[in-house]
């Protein structure tokens with residue numbers, strides 16, 4: 313069966329999976345969604361004994377139906393290889409009474425690697441399938457994590473170039489070092505003299521600039537985005553929820569058909585939406601628990617049915633969840649509106665103009681699969697401290713948000729189902745906040761020094777990805793002013809060098 317995709321803002325037109333991946337965002341500004349969420353065609357009993365790569369194929373073949381078996385398997389093999397520091401790819405750790413699904417064993421030690429290690433291959437395969445012959449240029453603005461994960465994913469992938477812009481003084485030392493030491497002849501990293509908003513607006517302007525697209529087109533380039541709304545990022549994230557359930561079954565932690573709960577530290581709503589898709593595919597998941605930090609716009613939405621971004625933006629110690637517009641929520645709104653594109657467009661228009669919308673009581677009733685909670689900065693700190701003290705296991709700040717929300721949920725609801733917590737970053741990545749939560753004496757100490765101390769107290773090895781940056785050569789030192797981003801891109805691509813104004 314050939315599964316087609318349509319935009320959340322227009323039900324008329326359908327595209328194939330490879331077209332949706334190549335385009336990223338629909339022309340009407342909507343997100344691509346499958347016309348129906350497919351069911352798994354293998355039994356849980358079969359999944360139980362599958363490797364991560366085999367599970368990935370079992371899930372992705374249901375969604376990317378215009379890829380051949382050989383194409384899809386090649387993408388999977390190139391993505392989930394020894395870039396990960398464990399053959400399990402996404403291992404489960406039982407700590408206290410929860411199962412931590414560790415999604416941070418890839419190249420940049422955060423969960424974005426799970427999707428960004430395969431997206432470049434899905435994208436280049438999609439380009440070939442659609443006879444798009446131009447070289448793909450990925451432009452990304454980053455506040456830290458996405459940029460490095462995209463760089464690592466696209467490095468040395470044939471037929472692609474990647475250019476990342478980051479705010480010169482707006483990322484952590486570890487994050488900056490991770491980016492500027494990136495290898496790969498097709499990678500470029502540019503520090504801009506401005507903040508993240510400047511970087512993001514600059515990149516957005518380039519995407520909307522038709523003249524630039526034409527100039528680049530003539531030189532054989534086509535711009536594309538590695539943004540988290542690409543369906544090629546969402547589908548690979550379903551895999552680890554299927555895999556986790558199968559492994560719990562294999563290890564006899566649960567019996568076949570037993571329902572589990574899943575808790576996800578949430579920002580853009582991509583990761584938890586993938587868990588929801590896993591449930592629709594047939595994985596016995598009872599509650600999807602959405603965990604927010606102090607930017608609790610999603611918590612409020614699940615409580616009241618009102619999405620209201622008109623509030624102060626709070627900088628927290630879990631920066632990858634500091635988000636007021638959760639883009640992927642649009643896919644859920646579309647589903648609970650009965651796949652009514654016009655109605656969904658209305659909500660998104662209200663969000664754009666007023667910053668707020670309210671779903672109907674009927675729609676809100678469709679959200680009963682979800683529960684939500686949030687954790688304050690103080691609670692996050694206490695949680696990291698307590699888990700370490702009780703068990704010796706160290707969680708990062710994002711995962712701690714989920715741990716805390718899980719504990720409060722279990723206590724308040726009395727729901728004692730086995731629970732998987734999505735563990736989205738290695739504690740090494742946020743070593744400063746993590747160590748000062750464990751003991752105040754670490755407060756203000758140099759992050760690079762704290763790495764050894766974290767290794768010592770947790771009895772874990774410093775991940776290769778982090779160890780390398782301490783000695784790695786800096787390969788990128790380009791900087792530019794905010795109003796010179798387009799020129800910089802052209803210079804990097806060697807476009808227009810000797811051509812005067814026409």
Ligand SMILES: *Cc1c(COP(=O)(O)O)cnc(C)c1O
Pocket residue numbers: 422423424457540577578579580581582583584632633710736737
């Ligand atoms: C991106 C990110 C999140 C949020 O995931 P979404 O899919 O955007 O909800 C949580 N934790 C970490 C460490 C991240 O990098």
